[in-house]
Amino acid sequence: MVDTEKIRLEIENLIEEASSTFESCTRCGMCKSLCPVFKVLLDESVSPRGHAILLSNKILDKIVFKCTLCRACEDKCPANIKICEAILRAREALSLKEKLR
Ligand code: SF4
Ligand code: SF4
Numbered sequence: 001m002v003d004t005e006k007i008r009l010e011i012e013n014l015i016e017e018a019s020s021t022f023e024s025c026t027r028c029g030m031c032k033s034l035c036p037v038f039k040v041l042l043d044e045s046v047s048p049r050g051h052a053i054l055l056s057n058k059i060l061d062k063i064v065f066k067c068t069l070c071r072a073c074e075d076k077c078p079a080n081i082k083i084c085e086a087i088l089r090a091r092e093a094l095s096l097k098e099k100l101r
Helices: 004-020 036-041 048-056 062-066 072-076 083-099
Strands: none
Touching (some): 004 048, 048 083
16 A cells, blocks of 8 residues: 555655755856757756756656756756756656656
C-alpha cells in the first residue's frame, strides 16, 4: 500500500531542496549560452536560467527531463550553483507525484 502522506512530505522536501539550490542565483544568464539544449531549442525555459527561475519559485515542470545533465552550465556559474542536483531533485519529485495518481 502507498503511504500517501510520506510521499507528499518527501515531494515537499525535494521541491524545497531544489528551490534552495538557487538562493544565490543572480539570474546573470552566463549559463544560458553554454547549454546544448538551449542552443537547439532556443527556449529560455529549457536553459539553466530558466530552470533556476521555475525551481526557485517551486514550480515543477516536466521540462526538467529535457536537461542532459552535461554540467556545462555549472562549470561557468559564478555563484557555483549545483544546477544538476536541483534538476535531479525536481525529477525525483515529479516521479513521486506520479505514484500519487
Ligand atoms: S550562471 Fe549561475 S548565477 Fe548566473 S543565472 Fe546561471 S545559475 Fe544563476
Ligand atoms: S546540465 Fe542541463 S541545463 Fe546545464 S548546460 Fe547541460 S543540458 Fe543545459
